[in-house]
Amino acid sequence: MFDSLTGKLQKVFRDLRGLGRISDSNIAEALREVRVALLDADVNFKVARDFVERVREKAIGQEVIQSIQPGQQVIKIIHDELVELLGAGNVQLNLGGTPSAILMIGLHGSGKTTTCGKLARILKKEGRAPMMVAADVYRPAAVDQLVTLGRKIDVPVVAKPGENDVLVIARDAIDFARANQRQVVIFDTAGRLHIDEPLVQELVRLRDAVKPTEILLVLDAATGQEAVNVATHFDKALGITGAVLTKLDGDARGGAALSFKAVVGKPIKLAGVGERLEDLEPFDPERMAQRILGMGDVVALVERAAETIDAQKALEMEERLRKGQFTLEDFLAQLRQMRKLGPLEELVGLLPGGAEIAKHADLSKGEKDFRRMEGIICAMTPQERRNPQILNARRRMRIAAGSGVKVSDVNALLHRFNQMQQMMKKMGKLQKMIAKFGGAPPPGMFPR
Amino acid sequence: MGLFQKLKEGLGKTHSRLVHEIRRIVTGSPRLTGTTLEQLEAALLGADIGRAVTAQIVNSVKEAYESKGNQGADVLSIARDIVERSLSNHSTDLARAESGLTVVSVVGVNGTGKTTTCAKLAEYVKKRGQKPMLAACDTFRAAAIEQLKLWGQRLDVPVVAGTYNADPASVAHDAVTAAMARGADYLFVDTAGRLHTKNNLMQELQKVHRVMGKKLQGAPHEVLLVIDATTGMNALNQAREFHKAVSVTGLVITKLDGTSRGGMVVAIHKELALPVKFIGVGEQIDDLQPFNAADFASALFQV
Numbered sequence: 001m002f003d004s005l006t007g008k009l010q011k012v013f014r015d016l017r018g019l020g021r022i023s024d025s026n027i028a029e030a031l032r033e034v035r036v037a038l039l040d041a042d043v044n045f046k047v048a049r050d051f052v053e054r055v056r057e058k059a060i061g062q063e064v065i066q067s068i069q070p071g072q073q074v075i076k077i078i079h080d081e082l083v084e085l086l087g088a089g090n091v092q093l094n095l096g097g098t099p100s101a102i103l104m105i106g107l108h109g110s111g112k113t114t115t116c117g118k119l120a121r122i123l124k125k126e127g128r129a130p131m132m133v134a135a136d137v138y139r140p141a142a143v144d145q146l147v148t149l150g151r152k153i154d155v156p157v158v159a160k161p162g163e164n165d166v167l168v169i170a171r172d173a174i175d176f177a178r179a180n181q182r183q184v185v186i187f188d189t190a191g192r193l194h195i196d197e198p199l200v201q202e203l204v205r206l207r208d209a210v211k212p213t214e215i216l217l218v219l220d221a222a223t224g225q226e227a228v229n230v231a232t233h234f235d236k237a238l239g240i241t242g243a244v245l246t247k248l249d250g251d252a253r254g255g256a257a258l259s260f261k262a263v264v265g266k267p268i269k270l271a272g273v274g275e276r277l278e279d280l281e282p283f284d285p286e287r288m289a290q291r292i293l294g295m296g297d298v299v300a301l302v303e304r305a306a307e308t309i310d311a312q313k314a315l316e317m318e319e320r321l322r323k324g325q326f327t328l329e330d331f332l333a334q335l336r337q338m339r340k341l342g343p344l345e346e347l348v349g350l351l352p353g354g355a356e357i358a359k360h361a362d363l364s365k366g367e368k369d370f371r372r373m374e375g376i377i378c379a380m381t382p383q384e385r386r387n388p389q390i391l392n393a394r395r396r397m398r399i400a401a402g403s404g405v406k407v408s409d410v411n412a413l414l415h416r417f418n419q420m421q422q423m424m425k426k427m428g429k430l431q432k433m434i435a436k437f438g439g440a441p442p443p444g445m446f447p448r
Numbered sequence: 449m450g451l452f453q454k455l456k457e458g459l460g461k462t463h464s465r466l467v468h469e470i471r472r473i474v475t476g477s478p479r480l481t482g483t484t485l486e487q488l489e490a491a492l493l494g495a496d497i498g499r500a501v502t503a504q505i506v507n508s509v510k511e512a513y514e515s516k517g518n519q520g521a522d523v524l525s526i527a528r529d530i531v532e533r534s535l536s537n538h539s540t541d542l543a544r545a546e547s548g549l550t551v552v553s554v555v556g557v558n559g560t561g562k563t564t565t566c567a568k569l570a571e572y573v574k575k576r577g578q579k580p581m582l583a584a585c586d587t588f589r590a591a592a593i594e595q596l597k598l599w600g601q602r603l604d605v606p607v608v609a610g611t612y613n614a615d616p617a618s619v620a621h622d623a624v625t626a627a628m629a630r631g632a633d634y635l636f637v638d639t640a641g642r643l644h645t646k647n648n649l650m651q652e653l654q655k656v657h658r659v660m661g662k663k664l665q666g667a668p669h670e671v672l673l674v675i676d677a678t679t680g681m682n683a684l685n686q687a688r689e690f691h692k693a694v695s696v697t698g699l700v701i702t703k704l705d706g707t708s709r710g711g712m713v714v715a716i717h718k719e720l721a722l723p724v725k726f727i728g729v730g731e732q733i734d735d736l737q738p739f740n741a742a743d744f745a746s747a748l749f750q751v
Binding site: 144 | 459490494495496499522557558559560561588589590591592594595598599604641644645646676678679680681682683685686703705712731
């Protein structure tokens with residue numbers, strides 16, 4: 001999406017170089033494209049309109065820097081503006097008070113209960129003493145769900161099955177927290193519509209009873225134009241202190257984040273990025289801006305790579321690569337490391353424009369190829385791996401039989417490996433040249 | 449209470465705001481200028497109707513105004529007709545196997561209301577005098593099985609469940625076997641919520657369906673994709689991916705009782721031609737209604 005947006009903008013600005021300035025007339029068309037991109041990302045239409053207006057004001061009159069393309073310059077303005085709007089830096093949770101209370105509120109199915117568990121897990125890891133309160137008295141088995149989560153992460157849960165009065169539960173919970181020295185009390189409330197007045201009033205009473213330091217609105221990243229109404233209603237009634245954006249592991253662009261920030265002005269504090277209990281992260285406005293614009297999440301890719309790849313090993317491998325001593329053993333190690341990073345389609349999705357690619361190409365086939373290659377190499381003897389030249393026809397036949405493929409597959413792999421080796425040698429030379437001239441690679445913000 | 453009334457009540461917030469907005473725009477400037485059309489476009493987009501259908505409506509309004517002048521351009525009825533036309537032409541009744549058991553698989557992303565919808569569907573066929581059963585194939589989310597079991601108790605409908613972390617396909621297999629043995633008319637299979645971007649989870653779902661198909665020819669006879677009405681344009685991605693993986697046969701739109709417009713139904717229908725079969729308009733067990741295009745369009749634009 002971003003690629004197409006960039007492409008369109010570049011087309012619009014193709015003739016701009018000669019003019020030297022971004023003007024009213026040549027930006028109008030570009031901003032229409034931007035507006036469409038924002039609407040496709042589910043940014044509220046009013047928010048999108050105001051946003052585009054702000055970008056227009058900033059962009060007009062700017063001189064086109066000779067070195068970069070005007071289209072990218074506009075994108076940069078948009079990107080910076082988005083980041084600024086989404087909140088510079090991340091805002092910490094306010095955990096003052098003894099005990100401090102956190103209310104989780106939101107629509108049905110936005111992920112409140114799961115987020116409670118994830119948050120409790122993080123707090124516990126930080127060395128605090130959290131506890132959870134099952135204050136969802138409506139949904140069948142909601143209490144069981146929280147109790148199960150509490151058991152998994154070994155955090156106490158106050159639950160009173162059969163009790164219908166949230167206030168009674170809340171009072172008991174606070175007493176329990178005092179008696180057991182729990183520092184943070186997380187309340188899992190029932191999902192409710194923002195316009196359901198009686199239920200919202202119940203939340204107001206709960207707030208007045210427990211005096212929370214944080215009231216977090218749990219918001220599904222896929223929420224559409226509604227996000228604005230939901231956020232304003234809850235904020236008016238309760239005075240929320242921030243939001244948690246959930247289900248960011250899907251492909252929703254998350255325009256709801258921008259809508260929320262624009263109308264309520266409160267920070268988004270946390271982001272839910274998966275089904276497992278570890279999958280809760282501090283919210284990162286920069287990454288969110290790139291996501292809304294469809295720029296992919298290069299940061300996440302790098303982070304994940306850093307997590308899984310052994311730095312020492314990588315260095316050794318690089319050294320060998322440079323010397324042209326790349327063997328099939330290294331190839332195997334590389335393959336395995338790639339696979340450890342996660343499914344191919346997920347990785348590609350993190351790259352700029354990758355989401356589009358992943359949609360069109362059948363990447364699970366690539367995944368299969370990887371597994372097959374691994375199998376073939378595993379069927380070789382260590383000697384063969386280090387020294388592929390000795391692979392004669394008999395050996396190849398044995399390997400094919402051993403890994404359950406055809407001899408032609410083995411040949412294809414070896415051919416590929418040879419090509420790679422050639423390329424590596426060239427790359428090694430190139431790297432030496434670059435190092436000689438001292439040129440650092442350009443900052444990778446706008447690939448292509 | 450009639451169906452139409454109920455639907456209208458559920459969609460109440462939707463239409464009142466949208467209709468109010470459109471009326472304000474049209475009466476404010478009866479001579480349809482460029483700004484008026486832009487405002488109209490914004491109002492429709494705000495209902496999540498999507499860019500394609502919005503453009504269609506705006507163009508029709510413009511055309512009608514140009515050819516017939518002020519009188520011909522009744523914005524609301526033009527909009528209603530377009531929405532109704534693009535939604536009808538499909539049967540919306542729940543599929544029925546030629547004989548014996550009908551298996552209905554209920555799928556969707558996390559938190560759209562699959563479990564509740566299963567329960568509501570069971571109640572719906574029970575009221576028609578048929579015998580439903582429920583299968584708790586969400587073995588992943590904490591307490592999902594208990595949730596369905598509680599519904600089963602309340603409705604007096606038998607529930608087949610496995611243990612947590614069990615293979616959902618094996619639970620599905622057992623459920624189909626049990627339902628056939630007990631002579632049930634319908635089996636509603638509650639699957640775990642999964643994001644459409646997770647290939648491995650989509651494959652798991654394909655396996656569940658494959659296993660049921662082996663046990664009973666033609667099963668699942670109906671695959672209902674549950675979509676939360678508050679979802680925006682991502683609903684289209686969800687529908688596209690689920691359809692690609694498991695051949696969805698119909699949609700259920702839930703949580704239409706909020707201020708959300710459920711406009712993306714129109715967008716989904718336009719691209720994938722998937723019929724909406726049911727809509728959820730409340731938290732009560734009988735708040736699941738068969739979908740009716742004309743009623744939906746009328747309720748949306750209150751003509």
